[in-house]
Amino acid sequence: MHSNHLLLEEPIRMASILEPSKSSFFPAMTKIVGTLGPRSRSVEIISGCLNAGMSVARFDFSWGDSAYHQETLDNLRVAIKSTKKLCAVMLDTVGAEMQVVNKTEKAISLQQDDNVILTPDKGQEASSQVLPINFDGLAKAMKKGDTIFVGQYLFTGSETTSVWLEVDKVDGDDVHCTIKNSATLAGALFTLHASQIHIDLPTLTETDKANISTWGVANKIDFLSLSYTRHAQDVREAREYLSKVGDLSQTQIFAKIENVEGLTHFDEILQEADGIILSRGNLGIDLPPEKVFLFQKAALYKCNMAGKPAVLTRVVDSMTDNLRPTRAEATDVANAVLDGSDAILLGAETLRGLYPVETISIVGKICAEAEKVFNQDLYFKKTVKYVGEPMTHMESIASSAVRAAIKVKASVIICFTSSGRAARLIAKYRPTMPVLSVVIPRLKTNQLRWSFSGAFEARQSLIVRGLFPMLADPRHPAETTSSTNESVLKVALDHGKASGVVKSHDRVVVCQKVADTSVVKIIELED
Numbered sequence: 001m002h003s004n005h006l007l008l009e010e011p012i013r014m015a016s017i018l019e020p021s022k023s024s025f026f027p028a029m030t031k032i033v034g035t036l037g038p039r040s041r042s043v044e045i046i047s048g049c050l051n052a053g054m055s056v057a058r059f060d061f062s063w064g065d066s067a068y069h070q071e072t073l074d075n076l077r078v079a080i081k082s083t084k085k086l087c088a089v090m091l092d093t094v095g096a097e098m099q100v101v102n103k104t105e106k107a108i109s110l111q112q113d114d115n116v117i118l119t120p121d122k123g124q125e126a127s128s129q130v131l132p133i134n135f136d137g138l139a140k141a142m143k144k145g146d147t148i149f150v151g152q153y154l155f156t157g158s159e160t161t162s163v164w165l166e167v168d169k170v171d172g173d174d175v176h177c178t179i180k181n182s183a184t185l186a187g188a189l190f191t192l193h194a195s196q197i198h199i200d201l202p203t204l205t206e207t208d209k210a211n212i213s214t215w216g217v218a219n220k221i222d223f224l225s226l227s228y229t230r231h232a233q234d235v236r237e238a239r240e241y242l243s244k245v246g247d248l249s250q251t252q253i254f255a256k257i258e259n260v261e262g263l264t265h266f267d268e269i270l271q272e273a274d275g276i277i278l279s280r281g282n283l284g285i286d287l288p289p290e291k292v293f294l295f296q297k298a299a300l301y302k303c304n305m306a307g308k309p310a311v312l313t314r315v316v317d318s319m320t321d322n323l324r325p326t327r328a329e330a331t332d333v334a335n336a337v338l339d340g341s342d343a344i345l346l347g348a349e350t351l352r353g354l355y356p357v358e359t360i361s362i363v364g365k366i367c368a369e370a371e372k373v374f375n376q377d378l379y380f381k382k383t384v385k386y387v388g389e390p391m392t393h394m395e396s397i398a399s400s401a402v403r404a405a406i407k408v409k410a411s412v413i414i415c416f417t418s419s420g421r422a423a424r425l426i427a428k429y430r431p432t433m434p435v436l437s438v439v440i441p442r443l444k445t446n447q448l449r450w451s452f453s454g455a456f457e458a459r460q461s462l463i464v465r466g467l468f469p470m471l472a473d474p475r476h477p478a479e480t481t482s483s484t485n486e487s488v489l490k491v492a493l494d495h496g497k498a499s500g501v502v503k504s505h506d507r508v509v510v511c512q513k514v515a516d517t518s519v520v521k522i523i524e525l526e527d
């Protein structure tokens with residue numbers, strides 16, 4: 001797949017664009033996070049999603065209760081077993097999300113130029129005249145002329161179920177608005193977005209804490225997607241909560257940047273978080289449209305240089321109802337890869353869309369094409385320069401492994417790792433070939449019982465571009481003697497051969513520790 005590496009910066013023979021791509025053992029190096037919901041919760045559909053390339057399943061607690069999500073997760077577990085595809089689990093919080101309280105779930109018609117009142121009085125029934133909301137402080141935050149957006153949960157922006165409101169006046173706790181476009185609010189949940197204001201709701205709400213301490217702990221979630229992260233302190237608090245709530249000290253926190261407040265504090269949030277979700281759904285409304293791309297490019301660059309995974313949302317909204325993306329969407333997915341995304345997160349497309357499996361498959365195909373023309377050479381130089389000298393030993397080993405693998409046209413890099421850190425560092429240099437991260441379990445104790453580490457670390461690499469985890473047999477102790485190293489390497493190579501990623505006579509770069517010394521070695525396979 002990497003031998004015919006093209007560069008956009010060099011003249012491409014136009015006819016070569018038409019040449020079909022060779023199929024690979026995995027759909028793409030870029031990962032796909034799928035939100036599971038009504039349209040994607042049967043074992044059959046989830047299996048389809050896994051086979052199409054979904055490697056992280058997102059459970060969004062803005063919607064549905066924990067029993068509902070548990071049923072979906074149980075189905076996911078069955079699908080993982082039968083497809084033999086690994087998949088990590090992400091719990092997405094509600095956070096500081098404003099919602100319309102519509103207990104009867106009756107459809108509500110709103111007419112352009114009519115008036116509607118937003119009230120925190122949840123006792124009132126939702127109607128064309130009044131929309132009760134879950135937030136007391138809206139009136140304090142709004143003034144005449146401000147805009148408010150009300151949309152169906154995971155609104156796509158192209159549907160007739162979303163409205164723009166303009167604030168006329170604030171009256172006590174109520175906000176009086178003029179409706180700017182006619183729409184019918186139909187569906188289970190409507191969220192509200194008020195442009196560029198501070199919403200005085202906690203980032204981790206009581207509901208979120210309850211969901212994490214029950215569902216999250218019971219299911220040992222790999223990732224917490226922290227909605228509406230606005231400050232580094234939000235991440236610190238979430239981390240503290242995870243460590244005291246049960247066995248979740250290993251859960252990684254992905255900060256969702258969804259508004260201008262989070263954007264303003266991006267650098268400090270990135271330092272605290274394990275990864276970033278660029279939530280273009282909400283952020284795309286909070287920012288002027290002409291600025292969205294700039295945030296995307298700047299944020300992805302920062303994540304890349306920090307070596308932390310970046311996930312981009314809302315790429316193929318129109319596929320919620322259609323089998324093909326628009327041209328703009330198809331191009332957007334490719335640009336996300338060229339800009340440095342690790343993963344693409346699908347929301348409405350998989351949750352309530354008509355074509356969850358097809359969407360994953362098409363997004364994967366676009367990513368794979370973009371990866372082929374990603375200017376690795378330029379990226380590598382930028383990264384090395386950014387890191388500066390003297391490099392840490394590990395950084396130097398990781399970058400050298402990638403460079404060697406490219407120079408000898410290795411088909412794969414095999415990286416031994418226990419914490420996952422070494423593999424992530426290699427991924428940071430964006431090798432053009434897959435990295436098999438061989439996670440060596442470590443025996444650990446919490447003073448009550450013994451267990452092996454490794455499962456979290458293996459699943460958490462499922463969100464990093466280019467990393468493909470493999471959990472080594474715990475009977476191989478994590479001692480770095482040459483005989484244990486050799487036997488694990490043999491298993492890894494057999495695994496690589498069985499899955500088709502390595503063939504006879506291929507070159508393979510191996511990154512491991514022998515005794516106390518980190519080594520990068522190049523091996524040439526025989527038959």
Ligand SMILES: Nc1ncnc2c1ncn2[C@@H]1O[C@H](COP(=O)(O)OP(=O)(O)O)[C@@H](O)[C@H]1O
Pocket residue numbers: 394397415416417418419420421422423440478479480485511512513514518519
């Ligand atoms: N159990 C192991 N056996 C052999 N080599 C290992 C093992 N764990 C890590 N390494 C290698 O040791 C070096 C240091 O990795 P380090 O980042 O300290 O480990 P980890 O990835 O577990 O955090 C890397 O070259 C890595 O590939």
Ligand SMILES: C=C(OP(=O)(O)O)C(=O)O
Pocket residue numbers: 060062092154227258278279280281282283313314347
């Ligand atoms: C993914 C997003 O958020 P959510 O789906 O949680 O509303 C987004 O805003 O892009």
Ligand SMILES: [K+]
Pocket residue numbers: 060061062092093094095227
């Ligand atoms: K959410």
Ligand SMILES: [Mg+2]
Pocket residue numbers: 258279281282
């Ligand atoms: Mg959002």
